[in-house]
Amino acid sequence: MSTARGVDLEIVEQKLRTEPLVDGLNVIVPNDVRINGLPVLVPSDTTIEIEASDTGGVTARLSVFVGRLTVHPERPAVDDGDPPIYAQLLLELAESHQP
Numbered sequence: 001m002s003t004a005r006g007v008d009l010e011i012v013e014q015k016l017r018t019e020p021l022v023d024g025l026n027v028i029v030p031n032d033v034r035i036n037g038l039p040v041l042v043p044s045d046t047t048i049e050i051e052a053s054d055t056g057g058v059t060a061r062l063s064v065f066v067g068r069l070t071v072h073p074e075r076p077a078v079d080d081g082d083p084p085i086y087a088q089l090l091l092e093l094a095e096s097h098q099p
Contacts, residue, residue, distance in 0.1 A: 009060050010034040011048060033062070041065040 012032040033042045042048075042064055049061040 006058075008034075008036050010037075033064070035064075 010033070011028075011030045012034065013028045013030050014032050015029075030048070033040050033048075042062060046063040050058065051060075052058045
């Protein structure tokens with residue numbers, strides 16, 4: 001079982017050294033976002049909010065495009081040895097309607 005921990009978030013500006021600075025200023029204009037080293041797609045109009053607390057924790061809030069989303073319990077709700085709930089209900093229904 002793995003231990004939960006924060007992700008590694010990289011907000012990167014990929015620019016060739018020959019490209020000029022933005023409006024002559026030395027600012028970072030991110031065009032690449034990586035989570036745990038893997039590039040992720042971020043909508044162009046998204047805002048990335050970063051908040052640092054006095055206790056040393058840092059949180060980030062951003063929107064990413066999702067390729068596949070799965071929401072499920074880690075363990076099955078019904079033991080594999082038990083019949084599926086719908087089969088059990090059908091059996092009870094059939095038994096209750098027998099003369």
